[in-house]
Amino acid sequence: MTPRLPNFDRCAQSPPVEDDFQGVRVVLPEKVDLSKDPSLPMFGAFQIPDEVAEAIPGGSPHRALVMLIVNTNGYHPYSSSVAGQAILFERAEAPEGMFRGYFNVDVFPAARLKPQADRFFVSVYLDQFQSQPAAVVVEDGKAE
DSSP states (O other), X not given: OOOOSSBOSOOTTSOOOXXXXXXXXXXXXXXXXXXXXXXXXXEEEEEEEHHHHHHXXXXXXXXXXXXXXXXXXXXXXXXXXXXXXXXXXXXXXXXTTEEEEEEEEEHHHHTTOOOOSEEEEEEEEETTEEOOOEEEEEEOOOOO
């Protein structure tokens, strides 16, 4: 079951984070049918050294998470804060000296995009760290 979005807790769909991992990871479905659900869920996790986290202005690395969305119908880039209007974030359990966090958002409202059929590439940035781009096909569900 998909959790209510947005939220900033670990969930069943969260990507794995090994103790020695440093960076950002995201998971998106390979395909979305807008006729069944008009959302584009993204589940993410990050783990960075404490000294990097402490150097980020704003009190929480969650606030510095930025997503980049590029669609293939015109190659228009969109960028947005992952945290949006959220104000409180939990620091997840992590190895000593590391800061770990989770984020789960619906890409469309977070990026202020109208749900639309297209192919999208989504990646997330945090300081010097970048996730691998995730590709997702969004269909309108209409019979051809």
